[in-house]
Amino acid sequence: MVARCKCGLVWNISIKAQVPKDGYKCPWCRGINKKATEDTDQSGPKQHSK
Numbered sequence: 001m002v003a004r005c006k007c008g009l010v011w012n013i014s015i016k017a018q019v020p021k022d023g024y025k026c027p028w029c030r031g032i033n034k035k036a037t038e039d040t041d042q043s044g045p046k047q048h049s050k
């Protein structure tokens, strides 16, 4: 299945993956949250949009 993050990216996740009710947060966003949000590098992951 796929999940759309708040950042707009769509990620392939396991069908067994648990998506929080408040919305899926992609690993990239989680990574950003772990780091300083002051880092404005918006390079991001490469996603294929269908």
Ligand SMILES: [Zn+2]
Residues within 6 Å of the ligand: 005, 006, 007, 008, 009, 025, 026, 027, 028, 029, 030
């Ligand atoms: Zn995200």
